[in-house]
Amino acid sequence: MKIAVVVITDQGEKVGRKIHQALGESKLFVPARLGKDKESDLLFEGRLRDLVKELFAEFEGIVFCMALGIVVRVIAPYLKDKYQDPAIVVVDEAARFAISTLSGHEGGANKLAYAVANSIGAQAIVTTASETNKKIIVGLGCRKGAKKEDIKRAITEGLKMRGLSLDEVMCIATVEIKKNETGLKEACVGLGVPLTFVPCYKIA
Structure with missing residues (x-):
């Protein structure tokens, strides 16, 4: 799975970097304003919503290290259906929870949430009915x-x-x-x- 890890704050960057390193094949997207210059980072400027539009077209999974409410608002304009949308996982900046948010079963967000949770010692939150069985x-x-x-x-x-x-x-x-x-x-x-x-x- 081709995965993007997206952060917007210094604290989120710390959590996102751990996830990025653990997942291996992921790409870490960091705002240019944070002044990070590590070679593995992909710096972005402008609105998060504009970046998300590009990520939806390119990546199979996206991990956001920020508040769930922010993510819901920025991904809303680009949603199609569970067969086309990327797997979305949201991690809070305290690294407590990895929430399977979109395309949980079909898109692989449930498994991605478990992988992310294991990598940072967080609790995976998965609400898909099939998981309860x-x-x-x-x-x-x-x-x-x-x-x-x-x-x-x-x-x-x-x-x-x-x-x-x-x-x-x-x-x-x-x-x-x-x-x-x-x-x-x-x-x-x-x-x-x-x-x-x-x-x-x-x-x-």
């Missing part, structure tokens, strides 16, 4: 330093052995001492599945 929680343990690809393979093969698919998975759950395992977090970002950490005392 997911029943499977994958319990996972791994050795320190386990690689992303090995973890992804273990999850997908384990599900296959049980006749299950990734689309049925509500979340990946592991013990909280694994919260700094980069490979684990990257695997869940890549799979687009929420990662939940369980306190040690609850499973002792």
